Amino acid sequence: MEKIITVTFEPEGRRVRVQPETSIFQAAREAGIGIRTECGGDGTCGKCRIIVKNKSVINEVTDAERTHLSEKETDSGYRLACRTIPKQNITVMIPEESRIGARKIQITGLERPVPLNPSVKKFHVVLPKPTLSDVRPDFKRLLDHLADAYGLKSLEIDYEVLKKLPDILRDADWDFTVTIWDGHVIIAVEAGDTADKLFGLAIDIGTSKIVGYVVNLMTGQTASIGSIENPQIMHGEDVISRITFAMAGGEKLKVLQKLAVEGINDVLHEACTQGNVDSNDIYEVTVAGNTAMHHFLLAIQPKYLALSPYTPAVKKPIKVKAKELGIKIHRNGAVYVLPIIAGFVGADAVGDVLSSGIHESKEISLLLDIGTNTEVFVGNTEDILSCSCASGPAFEGAHIKHGMKAVTGAIEKVRISPDTYEVEYETIGNVKPIGLCGSAMVDVVAEMLRSRIINHHGRFNPNLKTSRLKKVNNIPEFVLAGENETATRKEITVTQKDINEIQLAKAAMFTGCSILMKRKNVKRKDLDRVFIAGAFGNYINPENAKFIGLVPDVPTEKINFVGNTAVTGAKMVLTSREARETAEILSRRVRYIELAIDPDFSQEFTRALFIPHRDLDRFPSVKEHLERLE
């Protein structure tokens, strides 16, 4: 029997089984993944670039590849898909530039206006020259002027700037522009009036995606946006695999740091090019990200985030020089990493709260930032509680038989006729489907419950009369799309295990919500607003989310999708020192609840595994709907 080779494509996480001697390019076609090509796979155009980490399972680099790839690139694992033949099971990363029609994952988020008061400011200065009657040292001369003209006191100067100060001032004929960071450090002195060239960069390092806003700090407006897949993905799709990789010791943690920095530099480059901004005019970067990304970027030992009791190294914001990390903004530019709340409630969560403004309102809000870990907040201006739920990657397509990320070819919306069991779906990019993404899974579970294909336990109805219900190895599956409809020419189905994965994920989130609400003594009816943040959130059907018990049963108009509020939070602290102070207060004030030690956790979780819940009175609208169906 001939050996079959499994090829896994990242970042989709899509798998395909191919015959030996099949090229990666062909495998991608079979998997329905679009890879760029001009020559059609002849090895002449050089467009089908891929990255293979484990070089031992593929053929040697060919001459054709050497003409299109530099030695540095091949050393880093770059290959051409059409010239690469796997010898064993393999994981292949398809970089952004090689992808056809990749849909941008949600990269923007809700923004709340803040008064413009950035941490970096510029001052145009003209000084009198020294004379024998006025021999003040250069720096003192500058300080005296800044104190007199702008009331700036207790200023320091970056040592690198001080070294060159005597030459800079004289070469500029004492007409120059001073850049002051954090209210007290002079980080640049430039000849002439450059006060209008003042930009910042707000970054969110997501586990999957790095997003950056280049912001004009004279106006507070976003000049341009860049985003890429987080290149750390080659060392694990989820946080725990990457921590495990870093724990292997040696320089592994530095590898992750370097990848995060390279990712930020790529985003920076993209955004600067689009916005026509010189990266040397960017003086500060603010960074949000979950605690693991935070530790990776700063090369802080992340091991103990993965080991009980999951303690992070630091809570306070971190200020470092950009060049210390290797971020290619102005050479004396600074990095401000937002503070964190707890081990699994990170700097991104601080951004969520800041952007949603739940801390400024008397209204009681529930905020969920849905991801592999879902952060939940309940509270208002008086007090906010937070927790982290291990919701898992099911909504990102992992652990789901035909699951995939929300990229081109993913089914994103599903409707099932309760009478005929016929399926209607929409795919991202309006192409033939390859698999289904998280928002489709929410629809599928809701629609299957409405159609009685599954019951409250999530179990398939064995008596269903439809050809869409199949059994594979005696396990039931429901066919969403037949072979002739799909790009892969294989059926796309939903299995019993898929339903169970979604049950686990939504139960984890709902348990977080209900424990926080109980601790805060908030009832469902007391909730004034529900915010759903995160890339996934924006595409889900809120009715279906309630129907499967993912969020509490509140009127739909109370549900707000706020998108990537981590990056907008980073933007807020970039443009406003007051917001920065608020972020620091929030990191101390928001109380973290450790779900694992809550006495009600097991019971709440077990009950939430039902669809929507064991206690249907908690979901009156779903109860009513189901009763109508009876």
Next chain:
Amino acid sequence: MEKIITVTFEPEGRRVRVQPETSIFQAAREAGIGIRTECGGDGTCGKCRIIVKNKSVINEVTDAERTHLSEKETDSGYRLACRTIPKQNITVMIPEESRIGARKIQITGLERPVPLNPSVKKFHVVLPKPTLSDVRPDFKRLLDHLADAYGLKSLEIDYEVLKKLPDILRDADWDFTVTIWDGHVIIAVEAGDTADKLFGLAIDIGTSKIVGYVVNLMTGQTASIGSIENPQIMHGEDVISRITFAMAGGEKLKVLQKLAVEGINDVLHEACTQGNVDSNDIYEVTVAGNTAMHHFLLAIQPKYLALSPYTPAVKKPIKVKAKELGIKIHRNGAVYVLPIIAGFVGADAVGDVLSSGIHESKEISLLLDIGTNTEVFVGNTEDILSCSCASGPAFEGAHIKHGMKAVTGAIEKVRISPDTYEVEYETIGNVKPIGLCGSAMVDVVAEMLRSRIINHHGRFNPNLKTSRLKKVNNIPEFVLAGENETATRKEITVTQKDINEIQLAKAAMFTGCSILMKRKNVKRKDLDRVFIAGAFGNYINPENAKFIGLVPDVPTEKINFVGNTAVTGAKMVLTSREARETAEILSRRVRYIELAIDPDFSQEFTRALFIPHRDLDRFPSVKEHLERLE
């Protein structure tokens, strides 16, 4: 006529003229300079190491030298004296290790006790481990404890320490010692209780000499002292030549910085070895030095110190990480460079004031730190004025025909019989004399005036009847030691030009004193104390100093020799935060008077050229003495 080659030996500044094909080793013997040797100049022992900067004027490196010197050393200009043949005039540096019986220049100074309160402190800490009920981040756990136990607030942590913090705390089983710098930055966390290992280094970078004290910061006691010639001397003996060298551009300034740092590291190594201190237990270095040395060490553009109006870059103290400069103390250790007062009144001068304590007394003090530039201070607790006098290097032996530094073989004391003109002298090391140093020149001028060998104008008495008075090229010289008395078998004389050099030097200093006294409205009789600082000062005869008009005519008991107060000032700011604050206040408060623009400068200087002064009423004790002689 055969070519004669001049060899100049540094740091003595001693010159000798030799026949071609004479080795440096032989030339040193002729100059009376002791160079180490075991083989007597056969090229086999490798002890007679010298440094030659200009390789183009010497022979190629020989095989014998290659067996004793590394390639790196020969690249840096190291050679063996016995194998090196100059082809043209040449300057040779004899490093400390190759010298025989070199006398240590004054390296210690007056110390005033200060309450022990160093800027680096250690705290032994035992923390409870994190649990699921106490998941505080590591750094927060530490901060909470330091706040509770010691009232320490608003602490920051060095980013390098933070990175490793999770591992350090757990490897130490939560029993560790924290080092806090500057009251707010955690720069080290070490396993166990290391609180008794806490040292600092106080450094004075003199133009000629670098001196360092290793200080036990638990007791405030000096553990050991190290000192070396300033290795920058190979790029010029005086400040202006080094600035000129640095102005040549390129990496020249960095060369001077590197030499200063290497010098500090050598002093550190010597002192640590002597005191049995581990350099990793040194957490802070405080540095005094004149403004040029300050700029060289920090690689701050020094050009404008040498160009009117002579403005330095900065007045404030500078704090940098030791590793940024390359100083090899604890890896996260800090450097504190004392503040300066003005272009030619540097961080060393701040140390002088601090150590002498003139700012704390109601008594009126005059303080002179004598060097190539002499800093003068007049004042008391109410107000202090300062100025800098271009006294020149005559007192260090330069520009004096048989002048040399105060090292072995230098005549240091001289008496001349007014009747017979016979000369008595003492040499450093009680060896045959090679030349004469600054303190001898003070004696010589005073004794020659007393003996009427010279007059008030400094002119030789042409009618003197003694064989010691000679004429060379029709210019008179006075013979101090005959050929048969000296190590060089050549006469040691004092020339008319030598006397004039001393007149210029002492006139410059006295003009500084009198202008400051006039500005401060202080008369000679109002002076309560006169402090003389600097390496040279300690060896001069105070009566003779007054006699030639170098210092005002005050009772001798008011004159205090305080030695190297720059390094003791650096020690004070190392052991006491209060002294550090005082240094910063002094740098702002001490007023700088620019002599060059004082309307009385020319007249005062011209009058001070007389010996002791044109206005003898200003020197009543000298006047009386001279009248007695009449």
